[in-house]
Amino acid sequence: xxxxxxNSGPLSVPEGAIASLNCTYSDRxxxxxxxxxxxxxxxxxxxxxxxxxxxxxxxxxxxxLNKASQYVSLLIRDSQPxxxxxxxxxxxxxxxxxxxxxxxxxxxxxxxx
Amino acid sequence: DAGVTxxxxxxxxxxxxxxxxxxxxKSGHDTVSWYQQALGQGPQFIFQYYEEEERQRGNFxxxxxxxxxxxxxxxxxxxxxxxxxxxxYLCASSRxxxxxxxxxxxxxxxxxxx
Numbered sequence: 001x002x003x004x005x006x007n008s009g010p011l012s013v014p015e016g017a018i019a020s021l022n023c024t025y026s027d028r029x030x031x032x033x034x035x036x037x038x039x040x041x042x043x044x045x046x047x048x049x050x051x052x053x054x055x056x057x058x059x060x061x062x063x064x065l066n067k068a069s070q071y072v073s074l075l076i077r078d079s080q081p082x083x084x085x086x087x088x089x090x091x092x093x094x095x096x097x098x099x100x101x102x103x104x105x106x107x108x109x110x111x112x113x
Numbered sequence: 114d115a116g117v118t119x120x121x122x123x124x125x126x127x128x129x130x131x132x133x134x135x136x137x138x139k140s141g142h143d144t145v146s147w148y149q150q151a152l153g154q155g156p157q158f159i160f161q162y163y164e165e166e167e168r169q170r171g172n173f174x175x176x177x178x179x180x181x182x183x184x185x186x187x188x189x190x191x192x193x194x195x196x197x198x199x200x201x202y203l204c205a206s207s208r209x210x211x212x213x214x215x216x217x218x219x220x221x222x223x224x225x226x227x
Contacts, residue, residue: 004155034215043203043218044156088155099207100146100169101216103155 001026006089006104013111019076021107023089026070030091032099033065033072038086038106048074079111115140117206117219125225126194134189134222138206144168145187146216147179148203156203162187191224199226 004025013019021035032051036044048063050056050072056063062075072091076083086106092099118137126132138145144163148156158171162181181187185206191198201223205216 008153041223043201043221046215046217049215090155098161098169099144099216100158100161100171101148101156101205102158105153105155 002104003027003102004089004091004104006087006107008105009108009110011107011109013079013109015079015081015111015113017079019079019083019109019111021074021076021087021089021109022071023073023104024071025089025091025102027091027093027096027102028067028070029093029096030067030070031094032092033063034090034092034101035061035063035072035074036088036090036103038088040086044088076109079109081111081113084109084111117142117204117217119202119204119219119222121222122220123223123225125227127227128194128196130194130226131190131192132194132224134191134202134204134224135186136189136204136206136219137186138204139217142206142208142217143185144207145181145185146205146207147187147189148205149173150201150203150221152200159189194226196226199224 035048038044050063064073088106089104090101146161147159150156160170165181201221204219
């Protein structure tokens with residue numbers, strides 16, 4: 001079992017629709033959760049961080065965390081063609097491993113005009 | 114305020130050669146981590162340096178080594194290159210204290226081993 005799992009996609013969504021991305025993790029001690037966006041050939045860019053159960057909204061992005069079920073999700077509202085990228089879920093267990101990030105394999109999102 | 118800078122941006126080597134990649138952390142950051150990202154995969158943690166010492170190491174062979182200098186910059190060295198070492202190498206910096214859990218990535222070094 002991988003430590004952090006994501007559907008590789010591609011997730012194809014029409015422009016203006018909501019893109020929903022999911023991520024599950026195996027380490028119950030994980031405390032910090034991140035979503036990174038990565039354009040092809042570029043480095044990951046942090047777009048959301050979440051540390052407690054519930055929802056966190058930032059502009060068109062909403063991160064949702066459920067520690068009991070060990071999943072974290074990302075919603076992208078009003079998807080734009082510029083949102084086409086790979087989205088990486090990452091988790092840390094500060095007590096066990098400091099701020100070492102464990103990444104999932106990423107979900108490729110394609111937003112079609 | 115300069116972010117995380119890496120050099121070179123691209124590198125082509127042949128099997129068996131050795132390579133050195135360099136990283137300067139974001140201003141105010143004292144911790145440097147290195148990640149390897151193979152094509153189509155998520156980044157994999159190689160190791161982390163703080164106070165000029167390797168603090169954590171991922172599941173990478175001893176061919177991968179590093180160094181951190183007093184100015185917090187860092188180097189990643191890979192010996193006896195294999196074809197499978199072809200990847201994007203990412204450097205990330207953070208502060209070990211406070212918001213240290215937020216990592217900022219450099220633009221990466223694309224290494225091709227022929």
